Amino acid sequence: MLQVKKPTIALFLFPTFLFIALVNIFPIAYTIYISLTNENTFNEYLQTYHFVGLKNFQSILTEANTALIPVVFITLLYVALCIGSFLVIGMITAMILNDKRIRGLKIWRALIILPWAMPSFVTALIWKFLFDYNFGPFNNILRYITQNVNTGVNWLGSPIPAFIAVVVVNLWLSYPFFTIVILGALQSIPEELNDAAKVDGASPWQRFREVTLPLLVPAITPITVMSGITTFQMFNTVWLITAGGPFTDITKPGATDFVMLYFYNYFTTGAFTNYGKAAATAIIVFILLLIVILTGFRLTGFNREETAK
DSSP: OOOOOHHHHHHHHHHHHHHHIIIHHHHHHHHHHTHHHHHHBBHHTTTTTOOOOTTHHHHHSSSSOTTTHHHHHHHHHHHHHHHHHHHHHHHHHHHHHHTTTTTTTHHHHHHTHHHHSSSSSHHHHHHHHOHHHHHHHHHHHHHHHHTTTTTTOOOOTSHHHHHHHHHHHHHHHHHHHHHHHHHHHHHHHHHHHHHHHTTTOHHHHHIIIIHHHHHHHHHHHHHHHHHHHHHOOOOOOHHHTTOOOOOOOSSSSOHHHHOOHHHHHHHSSSSSOOOHHHHHHHHHHHHHHHHHHHHHHHHTTTHHHHHHH
């Protein structure tokens, strides 16, 4: 058997480790460093910023203004509505695509991936046009139906319609992922179980609730946790569509000013961008999300099998 010396192995692995260090480790380390300083756009230019320890963290945790509470609330509401929609639509489409009586299943299964596979910024800009008050197809259809040129919903200019719009866009982007995962889990369930339940007189709903759903939970729970975290961190899609607005008061957050957008606007507006506090905020959010991930994995038993080995 061919034996390779350790220095040779290390030589081949060195480019990979270097790439990981530059792309992942260095930005994290630099963010931690910046969070411990008072760096902003002014003193960064003059190279006069200095070490302040944990003052940025203390400031964020103790001086959080009242605007942060509604921001967290609308963010959690956004996450809850999105995840619930992902599960319902993903489950329905997966069960439809699992029906062998439907013709062209391979084509439909390929097409269902397209919204998820497309770049999110392209999808966001397309939906922004669809929701446009003056030229968007949605309002034009309403005007055609009502035969009134003044009919139309100000999708991106009113708080509730704007909130609904970003939920719909995120649903369009994410439900195919849930569909594919749930479809794979459905195909792994032995048909004999459903046949036996049918023989026992179980209704379709009873078979789904007592047989299918419990077997889908191990597949659904991890993707629900991960998608919840991703949705909580949503930035680019919402920024391209509403930029956190609409804003009814310049002193208050907008209707779609979720946590990431709020902190971005909070730390980048004004005379000087406070990089130190922004970095400290990123670390706090990272720690909170890490706790959620570890808790989710523990509750779902995601790594139980590996630990047993």
